[in-house]
Amino acid sequence: MCFKFKGMITLTEENYIKAIYQLGKYGTVTVSTNSIADALDTKASSVTDMVKKLAEKDYLNYKPYQGTSLTPKGKKIAADVVRKHRLWEVFLVEKLNFSWDEVHEIAEQLEHIKSEKLINELDKLLDYPTHDPHGDPIPDKYGDIKKTDKILLFSLTENAKGVCVGVKDTSSAFLKYLDKHNIALGSEIKVLSREDFDDSMVIQIDGVTMSISQAVANNLFVKEKG
Amino acid sequence: MCFKFKGMITLTEENYIKAIYQLGKYGTVTVSTNSIADALDTKASSVTDMVKKLAEKDYLNYKPYQGTSLTPKGKKIAADVVRKHRLWEVFLVEKLNFSWDEVHEIAEQLEHIKSEKLINELDKLLDYPTHDPHGDPIPDKYGDIKKTDKILLFSLTENAKGVCVGVKDTSSAFLKYLDKHNIALGSEIKVLSREDFDDSMVIQIDGVTMSISQAVANNLFVKEKG
DNA sequence: ATATAAATTTAGATTAATCTAAAAATTAAT
DNA sequence: ATTAATTTTTAGATTAATCTAAATTTATAT
Missing domain, CATH: 1.10.10.10 (Winged helix-like DNA-binding domain superfamily/Winged helix DNA-binding domain)
Structure with a gap:
């Protein structure tokens, strides 16, 4: 008990x-x-x-x-919970064949399991991942988190290039949209043009040209290149 | 949320x-x-x-x-919880390097995680185990459980032989005692003699002779052989 | 600067799960 | 077959987390 x-x-x-x-x-x-x-x-x-x-x-x-x-005490608690959430997400995707749009709800439950050994062994089993399946950084066991200089795709100017490194909206609907259009972490993106009228943009993603709405551009994180 | x-x-x-x-x-x-x-x-x-x-x-x-x-409805709920508990115990031992005396408390937490896919994938990852690390049977996904004809070691008569198939007491203290004396699931046991005075017995376990108290004999399940 | 709107807090009630203490039903013992 | 002991249930309170509605504080807009 x-x-x-x-x-x-x-x-x-x-x-x-x-x-x-x-x-x-x-x-x-x-x-x-x-x-x-x-x-x-x-x-x-x-x-x-x-x-x-x-x-x-x-x-x-x-x-x-x-x-x-x-407070520092509160921050440590929070970082531990987030660490657990994100490690469990990696586990679900890497070891249990889940896709990135299915893991959030389950990780919401798993993040509350209390056992230091469990989470450290899980970390080891997964070979010490630094990011979860949505590109979010995993706090280390001391609660420290590496903040990346990611920006929203929407903030890229015409002809700028970048790599997709994360999502802001982690809803299943959005993630499934990305899957359908072959947009994934690591995809190479170039902004071909922007449309003032509706704030949509035309991009090239891993060589394929497509148009995306502002809603999409405002929920995709990229790391600008060069 | x-x-x-x-x-x-x-x-x-x-x-x-x-x-x-x-x-x-x-x-x-x-x-x-x-x-x-x-x-x-x-x-x-x-x-x-x-x-x-x-x-x-x-x-x-x-x-x-x-x-x-x-009721049947209650029984199904219960079997599902026990199934999850025991599968998680196998996971902790097989994949995360836990020993059998460490898994119970964590499984008490994990057994309440709700996701059918999770538990089915876990089952697959573990290659569909039938028993947990303490020898207890794992209910299948329909809630059916295979009851084994295990008996307490204490009920064996002199010269009877058996195989250790489970433990009744799953406390860390008892399991550590068993580890210390190299008693494990699968160990071959023969009763050499019984002592009326204190109900202790002398047994041979995987070839090694030792004396055990009634407390031990009453918490070890065996399957009698021929 | 004052009025209005928005955000936040207080007060009082509700629900789930528990407790203590007393009452009622069942079981055991002479 | 009564009495005594045990088990179980009821009645009333308590705690954590929440809610609604009213009061208060802060921010905004003329």
Whole structure:
């Protein structure tokens, strides 16, 4: 039976801390009550309650009406959860034949499993991956995360070239769209032209020419080349 | 974010159903309120409440003061949880270098992960194992479980021979004792003599002679040979 | 600078799972 | 067949996480 320690963090608390970590760009900026409520699909009043509780426990800095930021203790918890989430995603894709549009929901569950040995062995089994299947960086066991200089494809100018390194929207619908059009991490992209009217753009992707909407360009991360 | 369906079973409910399944010999007999309370380390009054709720939802048959048994629906839920628990245990031992005394607690967490594809792919990765690292049978995806004719080592008479096929006590302490004395699943055992005074016995295990206490003999399952 | 809008917090209620203590039913013992 | 012991259930409270609705604070816009 799963013993409970005093001061053991609950699943709900972990989810709040993770949301604050991600909304606050890996714990570097303050986030608003409403943005947390949106992210967790809950009400602002619930967020206020929880945020006060987590501040009490020293996971958060909180000043009423001024938003919330993570303490170092909170940041470590969050980084661990994100690390687990992303390692499990790699596992699902690499070892269990999942595609990148299927892994998110399951990783949401697996990220809460508590066992240091488990996650370290998983890391080893997967040969210490640095990024998850969507191109997001995996925090190391100390909670440090390597931020890459990725930019949105939408911000590339005409004739600029880049490599696809990540997605912003990780919804199944978007990822399936990318699969259908053979857009994957590592694809070489060149912007052929941009359309002012609807902000669509024509690109060449691994040699193939296609037109993409603003919605797509605003959810694909690239690393600009040269 | 983990969506909630109406009628989705909670973690607590799953734990009750699993306990009733195991206490009632894989759902074949009725179990008492107190035995459930013991197994789940909770109070009888809590069990009554939960059992009424689960009966309402058609997972259990319940008559006040007469104990509880699983409905087919409850039995399927329970078998699925046990299947997941045991498959994850195999995974931890086979793929992540855990020893059999370390896996139980983690599997208690992993058994609640909900994804049919996940568990079927795991099954495939592990090459469809039939037993977990402690020798317990793994229910198939239809919830059917193969009961073996294993008996306690304590019930063997002098000069009887058998093979070790399972453990009753899966505590880390007991499993470490077995490791220390090179007793493992598959070990060949012969009873050399029994001691009336303290119910200990002298056995030969894979050719090595040793004495074991009643506590040990009552927690080792064997399959008798000829 | 003041009014209005938006964001946030408080107050009070609700639900799930639990508990303690008391009451009721069942079982065991003389 | 009563009494005593045990088991189980009920009644009422508690805690965590949530909600609605009202109050308050901060930001925005003339």
